[in-house]
Amino acid sequence: MSFLQNSEKQIIVEVALDNPINKLFDYRWNNLCLDIKPQRGQIIAVNFGRKDCVGVVMSIKERSDYDLDKLKDVQGLAPISPLSEDLLGMSEFAASYYQRTIGEVLLPAIPKLWRQKNKWDLLSKEKRKKKKELDIKETSTKEIALNTQQQEIVSNLIAKTVSQEYSCNLLQGVTGSGKTLTYLRWLEKVLETPDSQVLIMVPEINLTPQMESTIQGAFPNKKVVVLHSGLTDRSRADHWACAHAGDAQIILGTRMAIMASMPNLKAIVVDEEHDLSYKQQEGVRYSARDLAIWRAKKLSIPVLLVSATPSLETWFHAEESRYQKLTLSNRAAKDSEPPIIELVDIKQDRKISQQSDHGFSAYLLEALQKNIDLGLQSLIYINRRGYSPVISCEACGWISDCQKCSAHMVLHKIAEHKKNLCCHHCGLIKQIPKACPDCGNADLQPIGKGTQKVEEFLVKTFPRAKILRIDADTTRKKGSADNLFGAIHDGDADIIVGTQMITKGHDYKAVSLVGVIDADASLFSQDFRAGERLFAQLMQVAGRAGRSEKTGQSKVIIQTRYPNAAPYTYLKTNDVDGFLEELKNERELVGLPPFSYQALVHAEHKTIMAAIDMLREAVNFSKADQNWPQNVSLSDVIPRAMVRVAGKERAQVLIESGNRQSLQLAIQVMQHYLTEQNTKRKGVGWYIERDPILI
């Protein structure tokens, strides 16, 4: 007897699928085949169009607006329990906030193998592969006694855990103040309650392998799983399932971890909360930090945002007492002191202007030599990888531009005597032309410097010193970052040259000098957040110096042509609050975030005019729409700062409002017209980005 002949009621499930059609899809639940009742959050297999795919049950009902006979049956059920309710709720919120369908939010958050029905059998079997042995830190953090400030913060957070209420807390502590140890001690307490889970988010895991071992070392009897994009499909599927089943107590991950299913989540930590990597830059452009706060609220649990240089938004909320601010004002380790910050005005340094090639002031070179003699380590920070950012023909002015992007092709040294040109935006790689393509002149010169050139110069200048370079190029191979950072910690390096990779959260013990040679460029960016980012980066890099008693008084030397620029002067006095206060006042004056809310509408096409026309029309129609809110402003439609990437030209328009609801309404109206415009103008791509961080 088939199900429909059965006298029992027909059950219909509404299913979220990963596609842009903004609705849920009805399927029949065939009780006889599936054997159990449907539940919200179940992962199921269905057929959509002619394709088999995986979806998530969002609701269950008895009637459908569609003809029952035409509905398809659910084809299978993933062998795991339904996704946690708070994850479903958060996905529903994110879908409406970021203007995407629920399926577009929820499905990509499920690891790939769990989205393939034919892998389900395999996944339910135990994996045979050996678990990677972690190099657990010998000196367990267990033995370190917290200082008074740390203890007070831990007690404060424990009280909040006990009260089982939502709270958002900002742990703002100077670099090296022991923020990690502080939150680990709190989490230890949280985990005393059986079955509890905690989520620790960090910007990067591959580059900070010690993080995993520190955490495992702090909780030897708890199961830790990591979630990040560097895992194999199988590991990611297993780790995710382990969190979902409640078997893992500690989930350590990058931004994607906020989308994990954790049924017993009791606390969330967002370490380095100001870091840009918490914002997803493709697909659903969510902010993992903002979702963490939303999720904590929904679950009535505490969330802790941690930073030495909080984002202005977070800092402002704390100043206004919406978040509680917890402060660590001193370095924690014995005899470690913050470095002295010195600004070297390179306009005054004749040597540099004459031989601008290497860019080191005599002062910085002397300091490096002195440090080598003392057997201490130095860091040189330059946020540009490659050899030179561009090559040029001195005769006619030709420069190495990318054909597909509005960007220069960067010169990279790939072997001792071989160099290539490479575009950092579209990945195009070319050989260096033998002669200038425009005038035939054979003398093409590298202009400016990147990490490779600086490394080359240092090797020549300090032949007996051991120089290491750390950037995206030297850390690409699996295990190479581990080796490089391992070498630094083992004292097997005198000078480390690197991009911002060397700054993030590393606890170096022997670095007592940091040199910053080329940071001025970001002072003149059109992005209003550039100054904030520069300050945070420099504060982070400066914070790597003087972290133990070994180093003595450490020093940071910043070379600049603009020693009076705000990020530098506040850095010099170590005044994070002063800098943020000044920024806040500026933004308030001109009504920028956090004093307004923004959305950026992007359009792209082979020609910039098509992209601009589409946005202009959508803007005109939107403004004429009767639902268009009053208190919303629109910028002009303009080309993006970097117009062309990978052959596509890009335009943007910024929508701004002091009121969140008005902005949301405006986005909805605009989305409607963009969809309409898009059907008229084939080939113009578009998306709306809520709370953009790069403008």
Ligand SMILES: Nc1ncnc2c1ncn2[C@@H]1O[C@H](COP(=O)(O)OP(=O)(O)OP(=O)(O)O)[C@@H](O)[C@H]1O
């Ligand atoms: N109470 C303490 N007594 C002694 N050492 C401590 C104490 N707390 C932390 N430390 C040590 O201080 C060092 C810096 O701590 P940690 O890396 O947690 O600082 P942080 O605030 O996270 O720094 P950053 O923001 O610069 O990454 C570590 O080596 C840590 O073990």
Ligand SMILES: [Zn+2]
């Ligand atoms: Zn390119």
